[in-house]
Every structure is written in structure tokens, then in C-alpha cells.
Amino acid sequence: MGIEHELARDLLAKVRRQGATEADILVVETDSSSTQVRLRDIESLKSAQERRLHLRVMFGHSAAATSTSDFSMQALDRLVDETCTLGRATASDDYLGLPNAESMVASVPDLGLFDEAAQALDVDEKIALVQRAEAAALDYDPRITNSEGAGLDTHFSQIIYANTHGFVGEYRTSSFNLAVSPIAEVGGAMQRDSWYGVSRHFKHLEDPEVIGTTAAKRALRRLGARKIPTQEAPVVFDPEMAASLLRTLAGAVSGTSIYRGSSFLLNRLGQQIAAEAVTVIDDGTIPGALGSRPFDGEGLPTRRTVVVEHGVLQSYLLDTYCARRLGLISTGNAARDAAGISVGAANFYLVPGTSTPDEIIGSVKSGLYLTELIGFGVNLLTGDYSRGAVGLWIENGELTYPVEEITIAGNLNDMLRHIDMVGNDLVFRGRTAAPTLKIGRMTIAGN
């Protein structure tokens, strides 16, 4: 790993010699594996070593970003040349530049994101684990007749960041994702569903039998789904769907959407944008969590940001560029991608309320319990929301029959303000998490 530090310093020195005023480098090295099983037999095994270097250069306030998986000296020299050529060709923007040198993370905290021991997992152990998870689904009920398979993905990464302030930081992460997708069938009609567990530490991964049986139950409860008449009704979002809604919110509070004027939450800081019961937090410092990181894509410390407090919009998510442009301070949410820097939420979650999921369902006389959304019908600029939906129909406070081939629609402004109940069942299953919640009224289109 010393080699990467040297390489990073070397490249930074080279771009400086070409006249760059500032620059930074991110090197990500990943070892990954994928183990797929279908109908108890191995379907595919995949393993890989990958390495990618991201370089960003600034000439005063004009910039360019490049990346490569070709680490040959010749390729890196060419990359430096091409990055500098691009950087000189782009227009100047006063807000572009590295964060101030004094704001770099002072010491890199150990957030417990890496599972050293799990590197020793061998392929037979992985296959056995995935087979257990799928078998639990296949054996759960005779109506589970087929399977799209089950899989375990493992990733071990090392991230090194260096910039021309002389900052060099590094950390390691791991992640494990176990998923099962069984198919239930009755009278020739099939339904597929899935369930998964994801964790940074192998030993914290949910029990494979629990994942398998949960997946089977989810597929089974969809059998016999029907359409319903078009109507207005309350919609209860299960935690997965509530998390999906929260991902939409994360996009709307991203500094990029705000400075571009492409968010319905533009100019709404300090205003009531959601129901009193809604408090949303982004926290990059939670030990062992999937969205945590000891510093962001620009070397700034990550932090806990209250985004919405009792329904009032308190903060956007910002990297250095967006922050400068909006006259604010970075929230340590810079993420890195092929195009350079972007804004990315860390662990973005809705603070749990006091109602149990049963109490929430019990409060609905006639409405939808939403378990799946399909399609991309969200307009972040206007807040218009219209998506395909799958779920269970609630009658007199009880889940009754499954429904499908319907849509739910509304406007995010109204939807957020009509979050009438917030569940107490927050579980982190990924970077974005939310408890069960109820939206008082949405339009459901069906027959």
C-alpha cells in the first residue's frame, strides 16, 4: 500500500509541474466475489481484483477530472497530460477548488468498516451459505416452485485520498450482501419477490434461513393479486418503500439539485416542508454502518447533519463546490465518481416515531399497504410523483388481499406534509433507512 502513496505524490507533483494550482487523487482498490446459486446448484462464481485512480486538476478556478484502471507509467503520464489539457480548456468558475487546507480531517477515525477476518472465507463456505438461504425459501412452502436464485456478493476495498494541501488519508471497507429471489406459483400465475441482508461485517449478516423464509413469505403473499378501482386512499409505506421515498428526498436536498434550481425544495430552508412527525438525519459517522466513511471524497470529516427537524428543512447536503455556490459550509457529503465530485448522502434516515406498524395499519379503514414501487416517475423539480405499485389492501385495519397493476400518485410537497404516522420500526438495511409511515391520502389508479 506504500506504493499507492508514492504514486499519488508523484502524480500530484507531475500535474503541479504542468502548471496546475491544485489537484487531488483518489485510488480505490477492490477485491470482490459473487456466488450465485439457483435451485440448490451453483449458477455462477465470479471473482475479481480491480483498481481505479481518479485525478482532478485545477488551473485557478477551471477544472477537469479523469480516471483510469490502466496503471502503466505510460498510461498515467498520458492521463496527466490529457487531464491538464482538458482542465485548461474548460471555463473558470470561482467556486471551484479544493476545500481549505485547515478543514481536512485531522485524524482518520476508525469507524469499524472493515472485516479483516472475513477475507479468509473460502468459496465452499460461501456456496454453502447461499445454498442454505435459498433452501430456506424453497422448502418453506410447496407453492414456492421456482427461483431466480440466491447470491452472496463480497467486497473488500481500500481507499486512498491525497491532495496538493499535502493531505493523505486512507481507510478500508468491506461489505457482504446476501439475497434470495424465490418464485411462488398457483394455477400457472407466478409471483417473484426477494429479501436480503447487507452488512459491513460478515458475522452481522442476517441469518440465511431468516432471509430465505422472509423472501418466500413475501413472494407467497403476492399470489392472487388483483387490480382495484381508481380512488383516493391512505397509503402505508413499508420500511423498504419508506426508504425509497427518503432516497427521493435525499436527491431533492442535494446541493447540486438546489444550485441548479432543479429541486422542489429550492429556497425552502427554514420552512415547514413535512409533517411535524418527520425528522431526517444524515450521519456519516455511525460505527460499522454502510453509509459511513471517515472522510468524504474531498478529505473533509464526515458528520451528523439534521436535514429536517420536526418537518422544518434545516440543511441541504453539500460538497465544497455546492456549499461555496450557495454561501454555505460543506456538510462533508462529497462523493467521487467517474465525472469527478458529486453530492452523496451518507447514512440518511428518518428518526423513528412511537407507533407500531400494526397500529399504523390498524388506523386505516380502507387503503394500500405498499410493498413495492416500480418505474421512475418522479419529477424532482415539480415534486410530481407517479409510480407503479404493488402491495396489500387494508380493510378495517387489517391486511387483506394483494394488489398489483396500479399506480400511486401525488405531489411530494403534499405527500411529505401528510405523513400522518411514523413507525417505531427503524432498521438499517443499507445506507438509507426509514420506519413504516403513513401518507394520509394519495391517488391510486387501477381499473
Place this chain on the structure above:
Amino acid sequence: MTDTSLTPQRFFSEKFGIAKESLGRILGGALGKAADDGDIYFEYLVGESISLEDGVVKKASKSISQGAGVRAMAESRTGYGYSDDITIENLALAARTAHAIASETNKSGALAVGQAAQTPHDLYPVHTFPTDVPAEAKIDLLLQIDRIARAYDPRITKVFASLGSTQKIVLVATAEGLVVGDILPLVRLSVSCIAEDGSNRQTGSHGGGGRYEFTTLLADNRFEHFAREAARQAIVNLDAVEAPAGYFDVVLGPGWPGVLLHEAIGHGLEGDFNRKKVSAFSGRIGERVAAPTVTVVDDGTLPGRRGSLNVDDEGTPTGRTVLIENGILRGYLQDRLNARLMGLPLTGNGRRESYAHIPMPRMTNTFMLAGESDPEDIIRSVKHGLYAVNFGGGQVDITNGKFVFSASEAYLIEDGKVTRPVKGATLIGNGPDVLTRVSMVGNDLQLDEGVGTCGKDGQSVPVGVGLPTIRVDGMTVGGTQR
């Protein structure tokens, strides 16, 4: 500056010093005695993106991705190892990973692999690759787009535009000892605008591209058209009223609304889902799944198209596959694994996002053939319904057949006339029966302008779609107006 004698074979052998003989040895090691099929895939990709906002171009990026993978297949199993550091040692390591799968197979006795019938096409000859065009020319184009979009209407307040260019060089060494390569150009221009009128703010977007030269974007007022279309849609949406909610007759305009076919039937006809019998179309070849006027094909051989390929990512030349003929389900889209297991011919649809992915059956350009109706007559035939002409993305659950696609520009049809624009809404239907309700097919087939990207199992590949104007008797429209 393009070296016209560049061939994939020469490129990889000169860059990485790997001779054809060593490929045979590595692949032999991966396959052993028990494997039925396998390949080695090399890829070198240069990508560039230049984008405009605030009336200036201040964002530019470039990326280089290279890597190679070794695959072995035994019965229905696949082993795959890859590395982005292309050396003989790493290929040998990848071969061992791939071989692990084959050695676990009990049964031997290799199944026959379908032979590629024809030689590769030459669908996208270019003199200068879009990635080799200097940034200055691209910046100038984006600045012109900014001016054109703003000039369309003073209510256009923001313009975003980006130009993406890639050059991909691939080489596949197959189990039959063939070494097949391709060099693929791809260019894509995207424009989006925000229109403001008081507190009413709306967006519009448009774009296009294909496997052609940068200068093709400049020909026939192509980029001017993209810029004006994005601006026009944003302005139209300023007047949009709530979309209706419920079950309505829907007229789909020509071109990009062909995303309906991609979602409603295309994915459901991919070989993997049908071999596993997890598709709503499984076992239905020969059955009626559409009205007699409906014929749908997947064609990877259209010159210069975004979804076209000379050969697929397994070295099979692409072709034209009839999916639905006069309403009857005819064919599946195949890669080598699924064609072999199903005993069906290869169709040239084995595609992968990159060397980091295992090939799967994927669509290329999927479209419905033209019918005989006049598009005006189709609209006139609808008493009360929706006329949808532009769409965002779509999605399908191939197992229960339910699919959605979201309109970004749509109008009400009242008494046979197109009247008010409505806000974007998601349309939802059931793949196996939606095409049975196609009651009119227009004579105006159009292919989309080259913006589509299809996602499946975490892999994105460029695709095309096409449609004539069609009338669908009844679909659920997910608006808010009752």
C-alpha cells in the same frame, strides 16, 4: 489522428504482448475436460464527458477502463474471473477461478455450441472517433446549444447540456478457436431545460446519438433539433394540467414511446428468463400475444444505431430476430449459454456492460413494424384518452409481466382531438396482454434518436427502440385527476 489500420487483434497484442497461442493455452486451462464452453474477453474503453451549465462549459472528464476476463461454462454453471491488470499471470489466475466451476460438474460430455453463421458486420465505420475530436469543438457545440435553447423562448431560464463520447475496443477468443474483435464508437448528446413562468417551473429534455462520428451530430440540424425539442417540452409543460387517473384508451406517438415494447415484451423474451421458466412468456412460443397487426423485431444490424453491434460480446454476429409476427410469439433473444441449454439458435444478443460482467441475453434495437393507419385517423378514433409522445424510463417485473413507463410529454384526447398537455404520469400494464389491445398501427414507424440505456441485473448497455403511432384500447394511467 485515427490509425485506420487499427484492429482489435493488433491493439491488444501490441499493448499487452499477449499472443494468440497463449490465449489458446489459457482458455484450454479454464475449460479443461468438463466445460462445455468458454471465452476470454478483452476490453479497452476510453470515455469522455463534457458538460455545460450556467451558459459555460466548466466540467470535463475522461476515463480509461481496461480489463480482461476468462469464462468457463459447464451445464448451466458459469465461472468467471477477471482483472483490470492485463497480464498472462492474471489471465491464468482468472482461468483458475473460471475452471473451479467446471471441475465441480459431475457429468462430462460436452454439448454442442451453436456456430456463428456469418461474418461480422461493418455497421459503424468512422474516420475519426468521437473521443479523438478536440474538446474545443465539443465546447463550441454545447455553447451553440445553450444559445438555441434560450432563444426558443424567453421563459427558458436554465440550460444543461452534456456530450458523452466513448471508444471501446473488444476482443473475444472463443472455445472454437475463433478470435473476433470490434471497435465501437458511441456518442450521445443530452439537453435539458428549465422553463419558468412566475412560480411555475417545469423541465424538458431531449437528446440523441449513435455509433457515428461527432460531425454527424452537426449534420441535418440534428443538434439544433435536440436543443429546440428540450426547450419546447419545458414550455409545453408550463401549461400542463393534472394527468388523469384511471383506465383510458392511449395513443402512443412514434419513436421513443417504443420503450413500451422494450418493457412489455422485450425483457420477457430474453432466453435466460425463459430457460429458467420465470418469465410470464415462458413456454408460449406459437401463442397469440398481440393483435394480428403487430409484428415486433429486435435488430442489431441497423447502421450507426445506438443499440447496434457488429458482433455481440461473445463474438456472435448480430442479426434480426422476429419476436412477434402478426401477433404470434415467435422467438427468444439468446446468448451462448441459454441457446445451448435450450437447444435453440444463437441470435447475437449475448451482451455485457464490461469485462467486469458476465454476458446475458439483451436487446439491441427493438421496434414494431409499420402498419397501415394514418396517425391522424388513430387520434381521431379516440373519444376520450391520452396521447403520449415522450417518455422517461420504464421497468418490468418479468415474472408477473407487469410493466411501467413514465410519460414526460402527454396530452388529453377529447372527441378525437389533441387538447391540453398533462403532467407526467406513469402508465402501467400487463406485458402478455397489452399488445392484444393494440387496435390500430400507424404507417409512421420511427426509431428513437439514440438515448436509451437498458439496465438488467446491475448491467447497463445502450439500446434502441422504435414504434409507429399506435392505439392501445385501455391502459391504466397514473395521474392524480379523477
